[in-house]
Amino acid sequence: MNIAFIGLGNMGGAMAQNLLKADQKVFGFDLSPKALEQFAASGGVVCDSPQAAAKQADVVITMLPAAKHVREVYLGENGILAVLKAGALCIDSSTIDPQSIKDVAAAAKAKHINVCDAPVSGGTIGAQAGTLTFMVGADEPIFQAIQPYLSLMGKNIVHCGDVGTGQIAKICNNLILGISMVAVAEGMALGAKLGIDPEALAGVINSSSGRCWSSDVCNPWPGINANAPAARGYQDGFATQLMLKDLGLAVEAAEQAQQPILLGGFVQQLYQQRCMQGNAGLDFSSIIQQYLPAKV
Ligand code: NAD
Numbered sequence: 025m026n027i028a029f030i031g032l033g034n035m036g037g038a039m040a041q042n043l044l045k046a047d048q049k050v051f052g053f054d055l056s057p058k059a060l061e062q063f064a065a066s067g068g069v070v071c072d073s074p075q076a077a078a079k080q081a082d083v084v085i086t087m088l089p090a091a092k093h094v095r096e097v098y099l100g101e102n103g104i105l106a107v108l109k110a111g112a113l114c115i116d117s118s119t120i121d122p123q124s125i126k127d128v129a130a131a132a133k134a135k136h137i138n139v140c141d142a143p144v145s146g147g148t149i150g151a152q153a154g155t156l157t158f159m160v161g162a163d164e165p166i167f168q169a170i171q172p173y174l175s176l177m178g179k180n181i182v183h184c185g186d187v188g189t190g191q192i193a194k195i196c197n198n199l200i201l202g203i204s205m206v207a208v209a210e211g212m213a214l215g216a217k218l219g220i221d222p223e224a225l226a227g228v229i230n231s232s233s234g235r236c237w238s239s240d241v242c243n244p245w246p247g248i249n250a251n252a253p254a255a256r257g258y259q260d261g262f263a264t265q266l267m268l269k270d271l272g273l274a275v276e277a278a279e280q281a282q283q284p285i286l287l288g289g290f291v292q293q294l295y296q297q298r299c300m301q302g303n304a305g306l307d308f309s310s311i312i313q314q315y316l317p318a319k320v
Pocket residue numbers: 030031032033034035036053054055056059074087088089090093096097117118119120144145146147148262266269
């Protein structure tokens with residue numbers, strides 16, 4: 025089977041490397057010459073357009089920044105749907121809104137091409153280690169067909185339902201994460217101000233009902249978790265601008281569905297403010313700095 029990989033950035037580059045390590049033949053394209061150089065050095069076949077990569081492919085994986093790039097790559101003037109073989113399997117792992125992938129899948133279906141969504145969690149570390157979680161939106165037979173490829177790049181492969189449901193799972197999870205991080209930051213900062221040792225406070229929270237991933241794995245207070253971004257100046261984590269992007273998708277989806285997400289809209293604005301203040305590249309747990317007089 026020939027695989028085309030389009031979008032060889034921080035995530036896609038590492039995912040493609042895992043396919044190459046498993047002796048798959050991978051045809052790749054990216055707009056960035058640097059990304060292509062790294063891909064070539066790992067044994068990938070560099071192509072000069074998405075169509076050139078896709079035309080010989082049985083399986084296509086796309087890992088692009090946002091919905092407009094996904095629409096362009098699949099549906100645009102030089103889009104890949106025009107050249108793919110009937111029966112090809114396309115997996116979009118970008119984080120985008122559910123409606124966009126449904127639109128792409130519907131256009132593909134008319135050409136007997138299968139498109140599904142499989143956004144990921146696990147970040148760049150998970151992409152490098154091949155331990156990503158894939159949240160898949162696909163018909164059951166397509167889910168079965170793509171599993172062998174996803175298992176070369178990830179550890180947990182979850183079937184969420186029909187096309188679009190992978191994106192729904194991803195944006196709802198990150199909505200909860202964005203809110204829970206603000207809640208933990210607020211509680212940790214208040215506790216410290218009132219005079220409790222932050223480590224003692226984290227210990228209580230993590231054995232009580234306030235416990236969550238934001239408190240026990242990625243606590244925003246520096247030094248609570250030795251491997252958390254807070255312990256290294258909030259570097260090399262899940263960037264605030266990516267959290268802002270995902271919250272934007274949740275707010276947009278909620279608007280379309282006429283479903284209130286009160287806290288989601290509020291914390292979106294908090295992360296927006298952080299980005300505006302020059303902290304877009306810091307891990308999103310750095311939101312705690314909004315609650316402190318000076319850097320902790
Ligand atoms: P990135 O910006 O590092 O990579 C995206 C790549 O797509 C870039 O190399 C860019 O040149 C390329 N690209 C853009 N338009 C293109 C086009 N028309 N044709 C070919 N290539 C094109 O981003 P990333 O961190 O790899 O993230 C990719 C996706 O994964 C995003 O949707 C992001 O939200 C999601 N995601 C990222 C993380 C993370 O921790 N970085 C975690 C989970 C999900």
